[in-house]
Structures are given as structure tokens and as C-alpha cells.
Amino acid sequence: MSKQEIYAWSSVGFTLAIVGFYLVSVFGWPTGLENYAEYFTDLFWKVIGITFLVEFTLGIMKSTKWGGVFKDERDKQIEAKGFRNAYYFLMVAIATLIANVLISDMLTEHRGEPLLLSMPFMTFHVLVVILLSANLLKSGTQLFYYRKGE
Amino acid sequence: MEGCSIENKIRKLRFNHGEMTQQELADRVGVTRQTINAIEAAKYSPSLELAFRIAEVFNVSLEEVFQYVTE
Numbered sequence: 001m002s003k004q005e006i007y008a009w010s011s012v013g014f015t016l017a018i019v020g021f022y023l024v025s026v027f028g029w030p031t032g033l034e035n036y037a038e039y040f041t042d043l044f045w046k047v048i049g050i051t052f053l054v055e056f057t058l059g060i061m062k063s064t065k066w067g068g069v070f071k072d073e074r075d076k077q078i079e080a081k082g083f084r085n086a087y088y089f090l091m092v093a094i095a096t097l098i099a100n101v102l103i104s105d106m107l108t109e110h111r112g113e114p115l116l117l118s119m120p121f122m123t124f125h126v127l128v129v130i131l132l133s134a135n136l137l138k139s140g141t142q143l144f145y146y147r148k149g150e
Numbered sequence: 151m152e153g154c155s156i157e158n159k160i161r162k163l164r165f166n167h168g169e170m171t172q173q174e175l176a177d178r179v180g181v182t183r184q185t186i187n188a189i190e191a192a193k194y195s196p197s198l199e200l201a202f203r204i205a206e207v208f209n210v211s212l213e214e215v216f217q218y219v220t221e
Contacts, residue, residue, distance in 0.1 A: 002184045072181035073197055074188060146184075149193050 004075045005146040007058055011139040014051040017044050019132045026125055078145045086138035093130045097123065155219045160190045163208045163215065179203040 021044050029037055071079075101123070164170040172186045179186075179200060188194035189204075196204070205215045 002182050004182075005184075072185050073200060074181070074185040074194055149188055149191065 002075070002146070003058055003061065004071055004078075005143065006054060008139045008142040008146065010051045010054040010058075012136060012143065013047050015132055015136045015139065017047040017051075019129065019136070020044065022128060022132070078142050078150075081145060082138040082141040085141045086134040089137050090130065090134045093134075097126060097130070156195050157192060157217045157219055158189065158215055159217075160186070160204065160215060163210070167208060175204070175207060178207050 020040070024040075160175070164172070164175060172190070173183045176183045176186045180203070181200065185194065185196075189196050201212055201216055205212045208215065
């Protein structure tokens, strides 16, 4: 496994942990999972600890040139594919959010009360999740191509 | 890469050069071992610069390392 692939795995783990932690802190534990709250919190800190250790070690290796080449032309090409997919996702997600704001405004006039998704705090949460999902998609795309061996 | 029609003789050339490992070749051309493995398996087409560097290591022409196969 190349260093870039380890880095991508670390990024996926970190982003998933952050998404999970963020959703739980905003919306609370889903019904049925409250009993496992302690287990998941423990798991979250373990993931954060491991990813920090991985990124710290890779950072040292990168700066001191230990272990040979860190990123070559294939890594850059795969990274570019990851950025491309994340960009497409961001564009679609933002366009959908803009359309949602417009449609919600029209529906609010008919209903007389604002829809949940049109509220500023909800839009903020959706934007945070979109941002984290784009990062997840970028790392996921990289892993896909590394696993494929392309 | 799908539809890749570039074949190579890197494995054979490595063997003929004192059974050079993928890691040794990777170090000499400045890429990772995984990239050499992907090139050997014809899953990744290297840049022209990298192709020339690989040919230079084996002291042969580019055509002796890579062949463009037309169907």
C-alpha cells in the first residue's frame, strides 16, 4: 500500500468520524442507538487518534524524504480525479440547495409558515455536511483507483 | 486503463538486468513501486518523460520498452 493510499484511508476515517460526531452533536443519537453512545464516542476518539498519528508520521516522512518518493505522477493523476468528482458533487449539491431555497420560499407563501429546510440554521448544517461529503468523495475516489490498481 | 493498447517489456528487461526489483527501478526513475507495478500490468500509461527515464535505465530505446499495439 502506497503512502498516498494510507493517507486517503486516513482521510476517509477522519471525515467519517467528523461527520458522525457533527450529526450526533446537532441532531442527537438516533432512536435505538442511545445504548451504544459510549461505544461510538470511544470509537470516534480512537479514529481521531489513529488518523492524527498517521498524518503526523506521514508528515515527518514527507518533510525528511524518508521512504523514497511520496507523490508521483500517478498519485497526482488519481488525486486530480478525486478533486474532479468532489467538484461535480459540490456543484450539484449547491445548485440543489439554491433551488431548494427558491422552492421553499414559494411554498412558504402558500403554507404561511417556513419549511424546515429553508431555515438558515438548517441550511448551515446541510452546507457543513455537503462540505464534509465532498471531502469524503475525493478520498473515496482516490481509494477506488488505488484499489483498482489503475 | 480500459482499452489500453500500450504493451511493455519492463518485467523482462528487469529480469535481464540482474533481476532488478520493482522498488529498485522505481527509485531510479523517481516514482513509487506501485506505479511501476501498474505500468507493468498495463493498467497505467506513463508520461513520455517517465517512459524515457525507464528506457534510459535499461539503456535501450523507447520502442524496445513500450509497444503501441493497433487492433
